[in-house]
Amino acid sequence: MATLFTFGASHYCEKARWSLDLCDFTCREVRWAPGPHLLSARRIAPQSTVPILRCPRKTIQGSDRIMNWIEDSGRAAWTTEAPAAEKAEIARLEERADSGIGVAVRRLIYAMSLATEDRKVAQQLFRGALWWHRPLARLMWPISRQAIMKGLQATAEDVPAARSALERELDYVDELIADGLIGGRRRFLVGDRFSRADLAVASLLSPIALPPQHPFYRDMPRWDAQQKIAETYQDRPCILWTSRIYRDFRYPGNLAAVQSA
Ligand SMILES: N[C@@H](CCC(=O)N[C@@H](CS)C(=O)NCC(=O)O)C(=O)O
Known part of the structure; x- marks a missing residue:
């Protein structure tokens, strides 16, 4: 298997x-x-x-x-079933999701939490992990934590820059869906069918939307910074849209x- x-x-x-x-x-x-x-x-x-x-x-x-x-x-x-004109747009959005949205979401979450509540973060990161990874991960955590903070530029001092970077990405998606995607005539980011672009953007925004259909987040006790970030952005069009895409397309x-x- x-x-x-x-x-x-x-x-x-x-x-x-x-x-x-x-x-x-x-x-x-x-x-x-x-x-x-x-x-x-x-x-x-x-x-x-x-x-x-x-x-x-x-x-x-x-x-x-x-x-x-x-x-x-x-x-x-x-993608293969999408009209030719839409394929390039789907690829472009997935690339933006991977290299922009996903990176910015992760950076702010870590920058706001690793300095102050790293134990709660570690508990979540290790939850359900392979049996021998868990004890080893706990031993390695002081080093791993430093490496994450340094590697992702996610220290407490990085919070303002990380917040601006995330808000630029959220603005970008809000702008994309401003023409009626929420409560309007369109449901999807590109064309009139669910595409990789929807899946990529929604999954990479899921740590903010925390949709109940998410198999890992649905029964996860949240740490404070994560809760705060979710509350700050929950009314953004892109986060409302993410919740809706999860509700309609995240089948178990x-x-x-x-x-x-
Ligand atoms: N663009 C990659 C990004 C994957 C990625 O950054 N994964 C992180 C977890 S969110 C990771 O494995 N980090 C551990 C490492 O870099 O060693 C993908 O889409 O798979």
Whole structure:
């Protein structure tokens, strides 16, 4: 059986998980914890990042590549069925979601929480992780925490810059949907059908929208900064739209999370 390696709380992992769920792909999910993931990832893939999908004959790293593989293997046709004129726009929005929205969301959440409530953050990051990752992750946490703060420019001093960067991304999506997507004539970011652009933008905004259909967030006790960020932005059109896309398209799939592998 195929395995999707993830961090449970990661929005890039949710993007891959949702894609696989949508095409009814039967697979198990093994959640790693930050720190020990370095050992596990390097054994099977070139980089240390998750998500990684391991199939019997192929290993695919990166949510975008996992989605490409789903489409190339005919399991879903989010882009291939779109009219030619829309394909470039779908690709452009997914790229913006991956390199802009996803990065900005993660940076502000960490910048607002790692300095003050890192224990609560760690509890969430390790929740449901592989049995031997959890104790090792706890031991490594002081180092991992510093590495995250430094690597993602997510210290307490970075909060104002991180907030501006996130608000630029939220403005961008609000602008995109200003022409009637909320309460108006359109439901989707591109054209008149659900596409990869919708899935990418909604999954990467899910840590702010915290939709109840999200398989990891739905029963997650929130830490203070996360709650504050969610409350600050909950009335933004892009966050209301994210909640609606989750409600209408985040079907539970066949992925079963396991803690041993
Ligand atoms: N563009 C990548 C981003 C993946 C990514 O940044 N994953 C983070 C978790 S949110 C990660 O694995 N970080 C650990 C590391 O870099 O070693 C994708 O879409 O898969």
